[in-house]
Amino acid sequence: MDEQWRADLARWGIPDEIVARAPASPWEHSPARFAERTDRALADPEGPTLARVAEALPAGGSVLDVGAGTGAASLPLAGSLGELIAVDSSAAMLAELTSRADRLGVPTRIIRGRWPDVAAETPAADVAIAAHVVYNVPDLAAFLTELSGHARRRVVLELTERHPMSWLNPLWEHFHGLVRPERPTAHDVIAVAEALGHEVHQERRLAPLTRFTTLEELGESACRRLCLGRDRAEEVIAAAVELDMWPVPRDRWFTLWWESE
Template structure:
C-alpha cells in the first residue's frame, strides 16, 4: 500500500519541460497565507482536530506539531500545552510561530528540518499532530511510524480528502493538456495507518473557510501552480468562469486519530 502511495504522489509531479518555464516556484507556500490561517484558528478555535488533540492532552502536557507552519493546528490549544515542540523546514514560519507562542505564553521548542529525518533529535510528546502535511510525504509509513513513536497518548492527523491541488485539475487540462491523478486520498492514509497496526478513527467536515475570497486571488495562485506568468491571470479567470469553477467548492477535511500501542486510550 505504501508503494502505491509513493507512486500516486509521483504522478503529481510537474513535467520538467513545464517546470523549466515557471517564473516562480510552483510548489512554494506563502508564510502570510499560513499566518492568516493561524490568526483565524486562534480567533475561533474549534473543529475535530483540536478537539481530538485537546481531549488526549493531560494538564500541562506537551504537543509535538510536525509540519507546524505558523501553528494553526497547535497554538489554539493554549493555554493547555506545557510545551509545544514544533518541527518545520521553513525558518520563516518557525520564526512567526516563535513570536506567536511568546505572545500566548506557550513554552516552545523548535526543530528545523524534515520529518522523519529530524526525529532522532526531537523530544517525545504527549500528543503528536500533523496537519495538511501527508500529501508532501512519499514514504508515509516511515513518517507515521516515527510520529507514533513520538506520542505518548495520541496521534492526530488533519488532511483534505483529496490532494490539495485537485481543484486545479480542469485548468491543467485547459492550459497544458495534462490529466492529473485522482489518488492518493485520505482513505489511502487510513489504509496505510491501519496496515501499520493502528486502530484508526476518523471524522470529516467541510473546510471551515472557502479556498479563495476573490477571483483575483484564485488567478494569482493558479498562475503560480500552473507555471504561468502573472500576466496570464486574465486568461485563467476567463477559463475558470467558462469551466464553471467559481466559487471553488470547499474541500472536505478529514481528522484521523489513534493511540500508540504502548499507551493508554484516554477516551
C-alpha cells in the same frame, strides 16, 4: 500499500519542461497567508482536530506539531500547553509561529528540518499532530511510524480528502493538456496506517473556510501553481469561470486519530 502511495504521489509531479518555463516556483507557500490562517484559528478555535488533541492532552502537557507551519493546528491550544515542539523545514514559517507562541506564553522548542529526518533529535510528546502534511510525504509508513513513536498518548492527522491541488485539475488540462491523478486520497492514508497496526478513527467535515474570497486571489494562486506568469491571471480567471470552477467548492477535511500503544 506504502509503495502504492509513493507511486500515486509521484504522479503529481510537474513535468520538467513545464517547471523550466515557470517564472516562480510552483511549490512555494506564503508564510503570510499561512499566518493569516493561524490568526483566524486563534480567534475562533474550533473543529474536530483541535478537539481530538485537546481530549488526549493532560493539563500542562506537550504537543509535537510536525509540519507545523505557523502553528494553526497547535497554538489554539495555548491554554493547555506546557510545551509545543514545532517541526518544520521553513525558517520563515517557524519565525511566524515563534512570534505568536511568545505572545501567547507557550514554551516552544523549534526543530527545523523534514520529518522523519529529524526524528532522532526530537523529543516525545503527549500528543503528536500533523495537519495538512501527508500529501507531501513520499514515505508515508516511515513518517507515521516515527510520529507514533514520538506520541505517548495519541496521534492526530488532519488532511483533505483528495490531494490539496486537485481543485486545479481542470486548469492543468486547459492550459497544459495535462490530466492530473485521482489518487492518493485520505482513504489511502487510512489504509497505510491500518497496515501499520493502528486502529484508525475518523471524522469528516467541510473545510471551515472557502479557499479564495475573490477571483483575483484565485488567479494569482493558480498562475503560480500552473507555472504561468502573473500577466496571465485574467486569462486564468476567465478559464476558471468558463469551466464552472467559481466559486471553488470547499474541500472535505478528514481528522484521523489513533491511540499510542
